[in-house]
Amino acid sequence: MQQQNQTRHIVILPGDGIGPEIMAQAEAVLNRVNEQHRLGLSWEHQLLGGAAIDATGKPLPEQTLAAAQKAGAVLLGAVGGPRWDQIERSIRPERGLLAIRSALGLFANLRPAILYPQLAEASTLRPEVVSGLDLLIVRELTGGIYFGQPRGVRVLESGEREGFNTDVYRESEIRRIARVAFDLARLRNRRVLSVDKANVLEVTELWREIVTDEAKNYPDVTLSHMYVDNAAMQLVRAPKQFDVLVTGNLFGDILSDEAAMLTGSIGMLPSASLDATGKGLYEPCHGSAPDIAGQDKANPLATILSVAMMLRYTFKEDLAAQSIENAVAKVLDAGLRTADIASAGTKLAGTKVMGQAVVDALA
Numbered sequence: 001m002q003q004q005n006q007t008r009h010i011v012i013l014p015g016d017g018i019g020p021e022i023m024a025q026a027e028a029v030l031n032r033v034n035e036q037h038r039l040g041l042s043w044e045h046q047l048l049g050g051a052a053i054d055a056t057g058k059p060l061p062e063q064t065l066a067a068a069q070k071a072g073a074v075l076l077g078a079v080g081g082p083r084w085d086q087i088e089r090s091i092r093p094e095r096g097l098l099a100i101r102s103a104l105g106l107f108a109n110l111r112p113a114i115l116y117p118q119l120a121e122a123s124t125l126r127p128e129v130v131s132g133l134d135l136l137i138v139r140e141l142t143g144g145i146y147f148g149q150p151r152g153v154r155v156l157e158s159g160e161r162e163g164f165n166t167d168v169y170r171e172s173e174i175r176r177i178a179r180v181a182f183d184l185a186r187l188r189n190r191r192v193l194s195v196d197k198a199n200v201l202e203v204t205e206l207w208r209e210i211v212t213d214e215a216k217n218y219p220d221v222t223l224s225h226m227y228v229d230n231a232a233m234q235l236v237r238a239p240k241q242f243d244v245l246v247t248g249n250l251f252g253d254i255l256s257d258e259a260a261m262l263t264g265s266i267g268m269l270p271s272a273s274l275d276a277t278g279k280g281l282y283e284p285c286h287g288s289a290p291d292i293a294g295q296d297k298a299n300p301l302a303t304i305l306s307v308a309m310m311l312r313y314t315f316k317e318d319l320a321a322q323s324i325e326n327a328v329a330k331v332l333d334a335g336l337r338t339a340d341i342a343s344a345g346t347k348l349a350g351t352k353v354m355g356q357a358v359v360d361a362l363a
């Protein structure tokens with residue numbers, strides 16, 4: 001994340017389900033800030049996931065990957081849906097997402113969980129437990145059990161089938177994600193919690209050892225450790241104790257959904273997946289929500305906030321990023337809510353109205 005990425009071209013992947021609807025709103029926001037702040041950004045659309053399978057037979061077509069490799073950043077809606085659940089495992093929509101993360105080397109997944117004060121009532125937890133919540137999950141994204149070999153389903157001699165995956169991390173992979181967490185903690189409250197299952201799994205015993213070693217380079221940051229089962233419990237018991245959480249691919253997947261719900265709705269949370277140079281793929285933490293697709297019900301704010309993260313982390317346009325975040329806060333202040341974050345006394349809005357309100361709120 002040291003070098004500045006020079007390319008100001010973006011590849012947009014709307015994807016499946018609610019992806020195209022929320023992306024249309026994010027694109028309108030991008031368009032407006034691009035003009036207002038003279039960012040000089042350009043973009044094109046490509047296919048990923050089920051949409052790509054329908055058009056080309058593959059979840060990650062070569063054309064999409066080539067465009068993404070050339071671009072400075074990628075903006076993604078969501079992939080997957082029941083329509084593609086029956087096709088062969090290796091070419092399902094989700095594989096397209098995993099393949100692009102891996103091919104672009106996006107090992108550092110940043111998932112901030114911030115509770116907007118306006119939404120304290122929308123959380124299923126008591127307001128005093130979650131109000132003021134601001135934590136960051138740093139999830140390792142290109143290793144661990146998601147990618148480890150061998151993997152598969154085999155038939156045993158007895159005729160019974162057996163499924164298997166491999167959880168594997170190299171020292172270098174652990175060290176580089178630890179550094180990302182420590183560097184980010186320096187911009188926050190200088191506390192890192194590493195989450196593992198070192199009491200059972202050797203791979204995470206090594207994880208703990210390497211993270212502890214890397215911490216020596218960050219004497220100003222406090223490191224602590226927690227087993228993942230306890231971390232899952234603490235997240236709902238007293239989530240405000242956390243600053244930066246760093247963990248492997250699978251634990252990060254699970255804990256980030258849990259953290260998202262603390263904020264009232266997973267529909268609010270953006271994410272960034274970064275390589276070593278600051279190039280990134282930005283996407284909402286939520287999925288493609290096929291049950292509400294095409295109904296103008298989806299919350300576009302997570303995707304809009306992903307645009308803000310893109311401007312901040314890849315293009316170093318902090319002012320423009322901040323203006324988007326301010327516009328979102330303004331719209332929430334005005335009482336506008338999509339169904340997922342609605343509560344008594346607020347104004348229900350659809351995807352389009354919500355998106356347009358953010359565009360209008362951009363100073």
Ligand code: IPM
Pocket residue numbers: 080094097098253285
């Ligand atoms: C996420 C999603 C993906 C993951 C799926 C869609 C493959 O749940 O981004 O958290 O497991 O990484």
Ligand code: MG
Pocket residue numbers: 253254257
């Ligand atoms: Mg997930």
